[in-house]
Amino acid sequence: GTPYMVWSCVPLPSSSIPPQISEAFQKKVQNKIKDLLQQMEEGLKTADPHDFSTYTGWTGIALLYLQLHRVTCEASHLQRALDYVKRTLRILNGRKVTFLCGDAGPLAVAAVVHHRLKNQTESQECLTKLLQLQRGVVSTDSEMPDELLYGRAGYLYALLYVNKEIGPDTVDETTIARVVTAILESGKNMAKEEKKAEKCPLLYEWHKKQYVGAAHGLAGIYCMLMQPSAKVNQEVLSELVRPSVDYVRHKKFRSGNYPSSLSNETDRLVHWCHGAPGVVHMLIMAHKVFKDEKYLKDAVECGEVIWQRGLLRKGYGICHGTAGNAYSFLTLYQLTQEKKYLYRACKFAEWCLDYGTHGCRIPDRPYSLFEGMAGAIHYLSDLTQPESSCFPAFEL
Numbered sequence: 001g002t003p004y005m006v007w008s009c010v011p012l013p014s015s016s017i018p019p020q021i022s023e024a025f026q027k028k029v030q031n032k033i034k035d036l037l038q039q040m041e042e043g044l045k046t047a048d049p050h051d052f053s054t055y056t057g058w059t060g061i062a063l064l065y066l067q068l069h070r071v072t073c074e075a076s077h078l079q080r081a082l083d084y085v086k087r088t089l090r091i092l093n094g095r096k097v098t099f100l101c102g103d104a105g106p107l108a109v110a111a112v113v114h115h116r117l118k119n120q121t122e123s124q125e126c127l128t129k130l131l132q133l134q135r136g137v138v139s140t141d142s143e144m145p146d147e148l149l150y151g152r153a154g155y156l157y158a159l160l161y162v163n164k165e166i167g168p169d170t171v172d173e174t175t176i177a178r179v180v181t182a183i184l185e186s187g188k189n190m191a192k193e194e195k196k197a198e199k200c201p202l203l204y205e206w207h208k209k210q211y212v213g214a215a216h217g218l219a220g221i222y223c224m225l226m227q228p229s230a231k232v233n234q235e236v237l238s239e240l241v242r243p244s245v246d247y248v249r250h251k252k253f254r255s256g257n258y259p260s261s262l263s264n265e266t267d268r269l270v271h272w273c274h275g276a277p278g279v280v281h282m283l284i285m286a287h288k289v290f291k292d293e294k295y296l297k298d299a300v301e302c303g304e305v306i307w308q309r310g311l312l313r314k315g316y317g318i319c320h321g322t323a324g325n326a327y328s329f330l331t332l333y334q335l336t337q338e339k340k341y342l343y344r345a346c347k348f349a350e351w352c353l354d355y356g357t358h359g360c361r362i363p364d365r366p367y368s369l370f371e372g373m374a375g376a377i378h379y380l381s382d383l384t385q386p387e388s389s390c391f392p393a394f395e396l
């Protein structure tokens with residue numbers, strides 16, 4: 001069968017869309033958040049005690065509570081976030097460096113939680129440890145990949161995250177520049193090796209495959225390089241990043257979707273990790289940075305593919321689930337202010353409100369941020385304030 005559900009409702013024309021989310025719907029969403037939170041807490045009692053990651057472990061749960069604190073200002077959420085980050089700090093293992101899967105995630109999130117609680121000493125301790133991880137990241141002869149889940153771009157995200165949440169100079173410009181340079185050098189070398197420097201000046205692979213999507217591929221890496229706070233200079237952006245983004249654009253399927261890797265010709269996956277729901281964020285960043293309508297046009301096309309094929313049998317999560325796909329509508333809404341996208345975001349949220357009733361596959365870590373319930377709750381809470389929504393561990 002197809003990996004996605006066929007949407008059974010007839011999409012309404014944009015003229016019939018109410019100007020904002022109705023109070024009744026807001027209420028429904030808020031009640032569901034409470035209900036799901038309870039289920040999540042219950043389910044987490046049997047979760048892997050050693051998984052500290054943002055992706056499937058305790059840092060992801062801490063990040064969800066930080067988000068709930070941001071949206072509701074309830075102090076109990078911040079306290080919960082603290083409980084979870086404390087747990088993570090005891091079990092770090094120094095094996096990986098990224099925000100999503102490595103030590104940088106717990107350290108960055110703990111620094112932010114302690115900062116919010118005005119525990120400056122503890123916050124600073126976490127930042128110091130976070131910065132100590134850079135040695136392995138910037139060394140050019142290391143085996144370190146560049147993608148978001150396990151590579152340099154995932155460490156860069158952690159630095160930009162603390163600068164956004166704590167203050168713009170929390171991590172100094174020199175450190176950020178060093179990490180950016182390592183990512184650029186690695187991409188230039190790979191492009192040269194593969195004799196693609198003309199077409200795609202920044203090329204990356206993970207496990208010997210040139211992935212396209214946000215999690216393991218080019219789109220995720222280019223997204224980080226285009227972040228204004230990464231301070232990549234204009235010349236590098238226009239001469240290296242822009243042609244590389246255009247190279248990915250040209251890999252678009254006729255449907256408007258994108259392949260999972262450069263060597264893959266099958267138009268199948270519509271996930272944040274592989275396909276249009278991840279690539280759309282790269283296109284939107286490119287539109288903001290290069291001010292060219294063609295990027296917006298492709299992003300809008302991604303929005304259509306996600307609307308048609310984005311309700312996934314894989315579940316409700318963020319990485320390869322309905323909530324992650326729904327974030328693309330919120331991002332498109334923020335950019336265009338078109339109500340159509342808010343409507344679509346609500347329709348995907350409706351799907352999440354019926355959590356567990358569609359016969360979807362149950363993920364391995366069913367309560368986690370990137371695979372499971374915590375991700376759906378994160379999305380629902382962002383929908384209550386769509387103007388300030390932010391895809392966790394990815395958008396800034």
Ligand SMILES: [Zn+2]
Pocket residue numbers: 215271272273274319320
């Ligand atoms: Zn995934």
